[in-house]
Amino acid sequence: MARTTARGVLVLADGTAFQGTSIGAHGRKTGEVVFNTSMTGYQEIITDPSYARQIVTLTTPHIGNYGVSSSDSQAAKPHCTGLITRSVTARPSNWRSEEPFPVWLERNDVITLADIDTRRLTRHIRDHGAMPGVIATEGTISELTQMAADAPHIEGNN
Secondary structure, rough: OOOEEEEEEEEEOOEEEEEEEEEEOOOEEEEEEEEEOOOOOOHHOOOHHHOOOOOEEOOOEEEOOOOOOOOHHHOOOOOOOOEEEEEEEOOOOOOOOOOHHHHHHHHOOOOOOOOOOHHHHHHHHHHHOOOEEEEEEEHHHHHEEEEEHHHHOOOOOO
């Protein structure tokens, strides 16, 4: 069973902050903030090893409607550091679903924020480039801004 929702925040290395609702795991993690414009395949994106050490912003506004199916994963576990979305469905409506997306996110320790203005965030990334950030359910904005600024860039890493 998924925990009750709490507030969360995404803070970029340049100090820009996005408040949202936490629907996944607790804590705070750093990663390069990027976006993905796919209209389907959220589970495949999250489990894709190419997103390792990245906080993925999904630009499709409504995520989770078909739940999670083990046959859709690209790898045995999620590889992204965190997930940002506009809206997440708590109850899936697909016969293939094995569990609701929020439950799967929490079980797999993926910090996830919903209720984020993903259009604004995507424009910011597009205009300023991918940059380190912190996705968190705890900590002050100033503390998280410093953590994001100190986070390593992944450009040039394998």
